[in-house]
Amino acid sequence: xNDNVEIIEVGPRDGLQNEPAVTLEQRIELVNxxxxxxxxxxxxxxxxxxxxVPQMADADLLMQRIERRSGIRYSALTPNLKGFxxxxxxxxxEVAVFGAAxxxxxxxNINCSIAESLARFEPVMAAARAQxxxxxxYVSCTLGCPIDGEIEIPKVADVAERLYQMGxxxxxxxxxxxxxxxxxxxxxxxxxxxxxxxxxxxxxFHDTYGQxxxxxxxxxxxxxxxxxxxxxxxxGCPYAPxxxxxxxxxxxxxxxxxxxxxxxxDLERLIIAGNHICQQxxxxxxxxxxxxxxxxxxxxxxxxxxx
Amino acid sequence: xNDNVEIIEVGPRDGLQNEPAVTLEQRIELVNxxxxxxxxxxxxxxxxxxxxVPQMADADLLMQRIERRSGIRYSALTPNLKGFxxxxxxxxxEVAVFGAAxxxxxxxNINCSIAESLARFEPVMAAARAQxxxxxxYVSCTLGCPIDGEIEIPKVADVAERLYQMGxxxxxxxxxxxxxxxxxxxxxxxxxxxxxxxxxxxxxFHDTYGQxxxxxxxxxxxxxxxxxxxxxxxxGCPYAPxxxxxxxxxxxxxxxxxxxxxxxxDLERLIIAGNHICQQxxxxxxxxxxxxxxxxxxxxxxxxxxx
Numbered sequence: 161x162n163d164n165v166e167i168i169e170v171g172p173r174d175g176l177q178n179e180p181a182v183t184l185e186q187r188i189e190l191v192n193x194x195x196x197x198x199x200x201x202x203x204x205x206x207x208x209x210x211x212x213v214p215q216m217a218d219a220d221l222l223m224q225r226i227e228r229r230s231g232i233r234y235s236a237l238t239p240n241l242k243g244f245x246x247x248x249x250x251x252x253x254e255v256a257v258f259g260a261a262x263x264x265x266x267x268x269n270i271n272c273s274i275a276e277s278l279a280r281f282e283p284v285m286a287a288a289r290a291q292x293x294x295x296x297x298y299v300s301c302t303l304g305c306p307i308d309g310e311i312e313i314p315k316v317a318d319v320a321e322r323l324y325q326m327g328x329x330x331x332x333x334x335x336x337x338x339x340x341x342x343x344x345x346x347x348x349x350x351x352x353x354x355x356x357x358x359x360x361x362x363x364x365f366h367d368t369y370g371q372x373x374x375x376x377x378x379x380x381x382x383x384x385x386x387x388x389x390x391x392x393x394x395x396g397c398p399y400a401p402x403x404x405x406x407x408x409x410x411x412x413x414x415x416x417x418x419x420x421x422x423x424x425x426d427l428e429r430l431i432i433a434g435n436h437i438c439q440q441x442x443x444x445x446x447x448x449x450x451x452x453x454x455x456x457x458x459x460x461x462x463x464x465x466x467x
Numbered sequence: 468x469n470d471n472v473e474i475i476e477v478g479p480r481d482g483l484q485n486e487p488a489v490t491l492e493q494r495i496e497l498v499n500x501x502x503x504x505x506x507x508x509x510x511x512x513x514x515x516x517x518x519x520v521p522q523m524a525d526a527d528l529l530m531q532r533i534e535r536r537s538g539i540r541y542s543a544l545t546p547n548l549k550g551f552x553x554x555x556x557x558x559x560x561e562v563a564v565f566g567a568a569x570x571x572x573x574x575x576n577i578n579c580s581i582a583e584s585l586a587r588f589e590p591v592m593a594a595a596r597a598q599x600x601x602x603x604x605y606v607s608c609t610l611g612c613p614i615d616g617e618i619e620i621p622k623v624a625d626v627a628e629r630l631y632q633m634g635x636x637x638x639x640x641x642x643x644x645x646x647x648x649x650x651x652x653x654x655x656x657x658x659x660x661x662x663x664x665x666x667x668x669x670x671x672f673h674d675t676y677g678q679x680x681x682x683x684x685x686x687x688x689x690x691x692x693x694x695x696x697x698x699x700x701x702x703g704c705p706y707a708p709x710x711x712x713x714x715x716x717x718x719x720x721x722x723x724x725x726x727x728x729x730x731x732x733d734l735e736r737l738i739i740a741g742n743h744i745c746q747q748x749x750x751x752x753x754x755x756x757x758x759x760x761x762x763x764x765x766x767x768x769x770x771x772x773x774x
Contacts (some may be wrong), residue, residue: 338759341725342684370718370755371725374681377649404755411677418648418678448677448711452645 175394193433207243223250264307297328303340338368342378362386372407392434393446408447482701500740514550530557571614604635610647645675649685679714699741700753715754
């Protein structure tokens with residue numbers, strides 16, 4: 161079994177897209193700090209309309225002004241051809257399209273059916289082929305939907321396979337609302353892996369119910385070696401204050417390294433990056449690894465506790 | 468594989484022992500609320516000297532004044548014969564002794580070697596035999612020690628086996644500082660299970676580095692079906708403010724139920740109990756399940772977020 165895991169850091173995009181007060185400078189600085197950690201893939205921006213997601217405005221400026229490091233792919237979300245063209249002009253190394261496994265969620269999130277959403281991606285896929293730009297495909301709500309509730313696993317496999325057939329080099333399977341548990345996550349990924357090579361699958365599990373790391377662990381068994389996460393566990397829902405966001409990259413790295421797997425990521429630098437953006441947003445890092453190590457650093461005479 | 472899991476709720480003891488401001492009334496109220504959740508084993512008190520742990524003072528009053536429910540065992544920590552006798556007089560249903568797998572930790576925590584600590588338990592074990600009272604044995608630092616660092620697995624197995632031979636009906640394997648990761652946790656428990664029947668083993672994993680639930684998942688594979696946790700993730704270290712405490716019972720229950728396992732616990736009542744004590748302590752529940760469900764309840768028009 162291959163013990164190298166690539167982490168796709170989604171903090172600057174998925175992590176910050178619901179932060180009302182984040183500035184362009186802060187977003188750029190976060191990407192630059194993350195570029196210093198050994199990460200090789202950073203989802204840096206989203207070319208959705210700023211009318212819908214003002215926090216992600218000026219994606220073109222961000223992509224132009226970040227300090228790029230060789231060996232790192234800086235990717236961006238592109239919902240349509242217009243977004244794609246701006247992303248290309250801004251020198252995104254790759255782009256991502258996003259579909260849902262839930263009809264209800266697709267309707268509410270992008271105002272069309274799943275089939276319609278896939279049809280809308282066709283021009284983006286064609287343009288990307290022409291530009292030889294890799295396209296990543298997200299499937300949201302793979303383990304449950306806030307509108308439709310339970311999602312049938314074959315539906316997830318259908319959408320994932322369709323995106324793969326359309327030319328996405330990788331399919332990121334999202335537990336958008338973080339409701340999944342390990343056996344179910346494993347069953348879903350196993351079913352998708354019958355239709356899409358497991359080497360082309362990534363996990364994108366939110367930690368709303370504290371299950372993300374356990375869900376990842378269960379799916380590592382299947383051979384998945386590509387995992388999305390956000391530094392400091394950034395993310396969360398503006399409509400549910402207090403609910404947590406993405407799986408924290410620090411906690412993921414800690415587990416993977418403990419399992420003897422290699423990520424290439426320097427945990428201390430990662431904690432610095434996460435702590436920096438959290439200070440700017442005036443919130444505590446949601447990573448327990450970060451909390452523990454920062455607490456240790458802050459206390460000169462650290463003493464551990466009795467069981 | 469047996470799919471019934473018994474949860475040993477340690478919130479009132481391990482969870483509160485480091486809370487500087489907790490009152491006897493609050494501790495009693497927490498035990499009473501927990502008695503309403505379907506839990507069958509609540510570690511309610513500690514008969515250590517109030518000189519050392521003032522938060523756990525008046526354990527006799529607590530044991531006398533809680534509203535006991537049939538079908539629930541109310542247990543207490545008893546470091547020595549004096550503590551044991553008071554626990555018996557206070558009608559504890561069972562008691563617990565605590566040893567360490569680390570010499571350095573044993574010295575700092577109870578001021579004697581591991582061998583000496585086991586010798587000190589002998590009179591407690593003899594008295595418990597005479598009273599026909601079950602004794603639980605804790606082993607701390609099974610996955611690492613703040614003083615000695617790495618702990619050799621055979622050392623853990625030695626101490627666990629010794630406690631079992633002395634008459635402890637169950638051995639609770641503690642990751643006291645929460646540093647373990649899944650493969651290591653599984654290897655440790657597998658090694659102990661060669662010396663002590665797996666049905667007599669419990670997991671007691673702290674969540675300092677966010678790994679506790681994943682560690683539990685890995686060990687369920689071995690057939691362990693007894694798990695310690697604390698409602699609202701209570702606990703943590705007074706010397707490391709910000710660092711988190713025990714595995715949250717809510718998150719554990721959510722995972723186990725998602726795996727199709729039965730705990731007998733009502734998650735909603737558990738959240739009520741955890742939220743109540745956290746409000747009194749003026750802190751947020753550390754359980755992500757509790758955070759998510761409370762946030763949902765607080766927001767009338769809840770809308771989920773885009774991946």
